[in-house]
Amino acid sequence: MMAFEVINGSQAAAIAVQRAGIDLVAAYPITPQTVIVETLADFAAKGELGGEFVSLESEYSALSFCNGASAAGARVFTATASHGLAYMHEMIHWCSGARFPIVMANVNRAIGAPWCLDPDQGDSLSQRDTGWLQIYCSGAQEVFDTILQAFALSEELLLPCMVVFDGFYISHTYEAVDIPEIQDVGKFIGPPSFGAQVIPGEPGNLHGMASAENQQRLVRSRHEAMLRAPALYEEINGRYERLFGRKYGAIDAVMPPGARTAILTAGATAETVRWCLPDLEQTGLIQLRMFRPFPAKQLCAVLETYDIEKVLVVDRNCSIGAGGIFAQELKSALYGLARPPAVHDLILAGGVDLTGALIKNALSKMPLENRSTELWGVE
Amino acid sequence: MLVDDLNREREMIISGHNACPGCGAALAVRYLTRALGPNLAIVLTASCWSIIAGAPPLTALKCPILHCPFPSAGSVGSGLKRGLEAKGKGDTTVVVLAGDGGTFDIGLQALSGAAQRNEDIIFVCYDNEAYMNTGMQTSSATPFGARTNTAPYPLFKEGRKKDIMQIMAAHGIPYAATATVAFPDDMEAKLKKAQSITGFRFIHVLSPCPPGWGSESADTVHLSRLAVQTGFFPLYEIHNGVDWKMTWMTDKSRLPLSAYLDRQRRFKQMDKEKIVALQEELDDEWYFLMNKVGPADRC
Numbered sequence: 001m002m003a004f005e006v007i008n009g010s011q012a013a014a015i016a017v018q019r020a021g022i023d024l025v026a027a028y029p030i031t032p033q034t035v036i037v038e039t040l041a042d043f044a045a046k047g048e049l050g051g052e053f054v055s056l057e058s059e060y061s062a063l064s065f066c067n068g069a070s071a072a073g074a075r076v077f078t079a080t081a082s083h084g085l086a087y088m089h090e091m092i093h094w095c096s097g098a099r100f101p102i103v104m105a106n107v108n109r110a111i112g113a114p115w116c117l118d119p120d121q122g123d124s125l126s127q128r129d130t131g132w133l134q135i136y137c138s139g140a141q142e143v144f145d146t147i148l149q150a151f152a153l154s155e156e157l158l159l160p161c162m163v164v165f166d167g168f169y170i171s172h173t174y175e176a177v178d179i180p181e182i183q184d185v186g187k188f189i190g191p192p193s194f195g196a197q198v199i200p201g202e203p204g205n206l207h208g209m210a211s212a213e214n215q216q217r218l219v220r221s222r223h224e225a226m227l228r229a230p231a232l233y234e235e236i237n238g239r240y241e242r243l244f245g246r247k248y249g250a251i252d253a254v255m256p257p258g259a260r261t262a263i264l265t266a267g268a269t270a271e272t273v274r275w276c277l278p279d280l281e282q283t284g285l286i287q288l289r290m291f292r293p294f295p296a297k298q299l300c301a302v303l304e305t306y307d308i309e310k311v312l313v314v315d316r317n318c319s320i321g322a323g324g325i326f327a328q329e330l331k332s333a334l335y336g337l338a339r340p341p342a343v344h345d346l347i348l349a350g351g352v353d354l355t356g357a358l359i360k361n362a363l364s365k366m367p368l369e370n371r372s373t374e375l376w377g378v379e
Numbered sequence: 380m381l382v383d384d385l386n387r388e389r390e391m392i393i394s395g396h397n398a399c400p401g402c403g404a405a406l407a408v409r410y411l412t413r414a415l416g417p418n419l420a421i422v423l424t425a426s427c428w429s430i431i432a433g434a435p436p437l438t439a440l441k442c443p444i445l446h447c448p449f450p451s452a453g454s455v456g457s458g459l460k461r462g463l464e465a466k467g468k469g470d471t472t473v474v475v476l477a478g479d480g481g482t483f484d485i486g487l488q489a490l491s492g493a494a495q496r497n498e499d500i501i502f503v504c505y506d507n508e509a510y511m512n513t514g515m516q517t518s519s520a521t522p523f524g525a526r527t528n529t530a531p532y533p534l535f536k537e538g539r540k541k542d543i544m545q546i547m548a549a550h551g552i553p554y555a556a557t558a559t560v561a562f563p564d565d566m567e568a569k570l571k572k573a574q575s576i577t578g579f580r581f582i583h584v585l586s587p588c589p590p591g592w593g594s595e596s597a598d599t600v601h602l603s604r605l606a607v608q609t610g611f612f613p614l615y616e617i618h619n620g621v622d623w624k625m626t627w628m629t630d631k632s633r634l635p636l637s638a639y640l641d642r643q644r645r646f647k648q649m650d651k652e653k654i655v656a657l658q659e660e661l662d663d664e665w666y667f668l669m670n671k672v673g674p675a676d677r678c
Contacts, residue, residue: 023462023465023466024458024461024462024465026458051465052461052465054457054461054496055496056454056492057488057489057491057492057495058488058489058492060450060451060454060488060489061451061453061454061488061489061492062454064447064448064450064451064454064455064458064489065454065455065457065458065461066458067447067451067454067455067458068422068445068447068454068455068456068457068458068459068460068461068462069458069459069461069462069465070458070462071445071455071458071459071462072458072459072462072463072465072466072468073462073466074461074462074465074466076458076462090448090450090451091448091451094447094448094451196462196466197443197445198420198443198445198459198463199443200418200419200420200442200443200463200468200471201417201418201442202443203438203440203441203442203443204438204443204444204445205432205433205434205435205436205437205438205439205440205444205446206435206443206444206445206446207435207445207446207447208429208432208433208434208435208438208444208446209429209430209433209434209435210434210435211434
């Protein structure tokens, strides 16, 4: 049984958490994430959360709380954005090193100074090396589905997972979202079975001092676990599709016949590009959903299959001194290809809105003889 | 059966741990785990005990130890307790173990949050009055006049030691108490009382540190006793933030402070003026404490 509801991306995230059978929610407010924890608080107030809702005194503590609860084998969730994510940074590393399968939503927002509320992706992208899975969503339905899938993926790999979407464009925008009933969701994901690390009555020196050699073994085992993610994600989506009729990949490509140019982007900008495709000539879309692990193999396969000559990367972020981050990662993935496409970068750092006009303008400034162009959303 | 054998069965600490000889914190945790075990889980923040516990797969305790980053102890402990409850293991006592850095300084925010939420955990601060694991740097628990490696001679720790007990009392938590390893029965009684109470409980243990304080290894228990006898570290407990009660010694029996200071090299450079200043500070605190306690509870 399914029912469409007109909700925003934040509500979609919260409902998915409630449907997942959550043990504990650790909450701390920050714009533009606050609606997620408020929606979960509403569930708790009505006695419909199924688990406990706890308000912490900081984002750092919210993730620390998740760490402790996960050590007891509980399924936990928290949500944050921007400065909140930056403030968590130490615990973000720790949760991955300790192999706690925590799911966290991050709603993209620029990091100051100065204060800025727009959806720059620099907050989540600056956590790319912390050992968290990262999946970027382009709409509210995708947020709902991805949160559910994130629990399955994370608990299987024993790696935490960050589900990322743009502030306001997704978090506050209303769409019709197909919401399965809780008993149907139970067929997709049962109670957590990853097991407790802390077992009362049994000695355990959990995450105490390691030698460099042992630390490397642990880093490597996390790295190898993460590399299993794309194939596992496909399997999880196969199950999800059989139950609910929708599936996603590590990347989702839309290639009209004869396309020689691809626009690669992640998050809400992918939805903008999708709507603009009919107006563009010989141009397709590659939506980057999974960013960690980086799906280099899948990307190269699409680029080679369609014989793509030029890629326009839309980066709503900028690694200062290096350029757009998705563009950098793409260039690195292309190493070794016989005929790598040219990679041009449209940087919308600060959270600048992507419009059809901007896309067309960027596409017009990518002559074939240039291998790499840096373009900016505003002068 | 001898008393020692009785205790041996309750012992949770394993010989061969990594503490320095005469470590007050090792002794404190020995008494603590013996009083609260065996159904016990310890959340351990960055501190000397991160090393004392040993490197996995070795361990120094018979109960689970969950290590956590420096500022996070109060929140990790809260999460662990609620997670255990969610998994039907709510009868396990969760102890958060932190040094003075992880309590007075970098851990204060999470500690305050957990206390305010009245989380059902016992937070134990073993206070060796400086960052000892990193080699004796000043913390806000370092007493006035002490030498540290961030306040080397002719510098000295300026300003008072932060009054953590007042801070905890202001949270109105069900139970808070001070303890030292010189009074193990008093310490055990307080821990058992803490365990019988639901909600947030705070135990502040003075932990002499021979290498940091410049004291003899054999002197740890003696120093702990002198700290109490001089009024440097009074023994008392606070119920619900308002009901203060001394558990050892009277107003008139305080020994002169020099009996305590003279046995520690960290106070060696203190001149008469500074000792008088520290004595005056302690007199102020004593006066404050006596007012809080009231005539009936001065034991």
